[in-house]
Amino acid sequence: MQTFEEKPLQPAYLKVVRISTAITLLLVATGPAILVTAVSGIPWYWVLACYVSFYGLLLGLFFWYWKHWYKRYRYALKTVGLGIKKGVFWQQHAMIPRNRVQHIDITTGPIERRYDLSKLVVHTAGTSNASVTLPGLLHDDAVALRQELINSNQNEDTV
């Protein structure tokens, strides 16, 4: 049975969340900016300046937040199961015992794929916390971790 001590996520994942935040903010902010330009009589360059500085401020806040989020994120595989510690303000330490794993998905988004990263989604039979997501793993690591969790569970038919 493999185990490992607490590990951080892949550094590339910090880039991934920052890129996707930048894109999301762009999409969210453009609409209102155009609306304000169209409705009010303020010259366009003021609106643009306002928009850029607001965008920059939000982006800065989020970049700062993601940095700390990334720093706090740790996962470990123990003999009992998979442990995940995360959260900046609201912190959480989740533990999924190996013998409670029902099935495991691996998903990959377009930006993650560029950096060869994957998300591991571990499902249990619980309700409020039934699936636990572990992002920012190298694809091969994710596959290996899935294999390990499934293997260590195989001799026990939980269902």
Add this chain to the structure above:
Amino acid sequence: MELNTAGYRLSPVSPLFLFIEAVKKMVFPLLIGIVGTSGDRQDLFLIGIAALASVITIVQFWFYHYWLEADRLVVKQGILFKSLRQVPYERIQNLNVERNLLHKLFNVATLQIESASGVKPEAVIRVISNDQVKHIQDTIKRRTGHTIGVQDDAEDSAAADASAASATDDPAMFRMSHQEVSKYGFISHQALVPIGIVGSILSQNDYYRSQFIGFMQKFIGDLHVESWGWSQWLIYGLGFAVLMLVSIWLSSIALAFLKLYRFQINRVDDNLHAEMGLLTKLNANIPLKRIQLIKIRHSPLHRYFKRVSIKMETAGGVTEQSGLTMRWIAPLIAAKQWPQLLSRVQPEVDWQGMDWQPVAARAWKRVFKRLTFFVLLLCAPLVYVYHGWGLLPLLLLPLNFWYAKAFIKHAAYAINDQVIAWRQGVFFHTMGVVKVGKIQNLSARQTPFDRRNGMARLSVDTAGSNPVTQDINIHYLNTAEVHAMMTRLSRQVSQVKFVW
């Protein structure tokens, strides 16, 4: 009837029951449609939709087949969207049988099969003959050995009582007398909400409201309400309140009788077998190992009668809206007897020797602060409008203080080799018990406030728990304690196999 062929149809009287079910589903929207609106052309439209829907439901009857294979029950249904559902006997969580007066008249029953998946029952077979119900039950029992014990399906409760009495080695584990049922009705006052809903709907409707006011004016006009002094107002006001209370209590007791008449629960092998109901009789069968969580509650009224209520959660998430449910171990039981009853349900758990640990004593300050915050929030607009008088809610502060102290004093948890248990509540006490084998995952959470006070909360997730209320949540614990609990519980959980 040949019972062993593949592909049974429903009973020939099924369309009647399907229609009634469809009408039942339509009745509430229809009522709103008729009572709530002015009674125009749109109502006809609504009725049209209802009629069409019921015709479709009845046609479904011709396309409903089911059969029993060596290891599974197969249900085939659907006209345009066909579905073939296979339910392995091993996976069947509950087997509920419903019979109301109409069922009895035609000698048929509704059978509901529940597995651990989702909110909807796996299959509702509406309706089949009693022989067929017995056959299905026997088959399932035979194929699974002890997994699903099947109750003896006595024709009426008198016979059931007789058979229970004759089999003296296993008499009813728990049964409710008529007196207990009325007490339950009194304590639960279930009729409060329906009466409130009907009242509010009627008051929304101009026609009914003017009728009501006219009707009342006849009385009050005779009573010369304009010349009343405060004592008369007080007397009539009190009289009205008492009248309302009594009518709510009486109808609640009536509801309780409809539902819980002759409630009795038995342990047959490794199953709980319950039956209850006056007009609609419900037989439920729950394998013991499917019980995920046991909850014991009592309110101030419960305590006055020295009673508690015991509920359970099974892995099937069927709710009252989506099917038949049976969540009771005992709707009302003497406070002294519950450990005895529960140790017959789960003998491996030491129900009385739990080692209750208090939560962090200093946490009362946090409860007090939070309550005070809400009081201040209430004050703010009041002060703005009424100035000095707006500070009146501050008189609640001593009450807050008492509540916070009492809350922390009552909150506690216990962990031993078999279970994790917790209890909390000042007026409405709740105690929950989960067997370690039923825990799916664990998490320790800390809010910024928790962190400042060196506290954390422990959440435990089980199958079939209510995702909204998220019950299993022990708050106001010291951080170190929570980490120790996590370590201990996750080790224990990883040693016990989970069985659905």
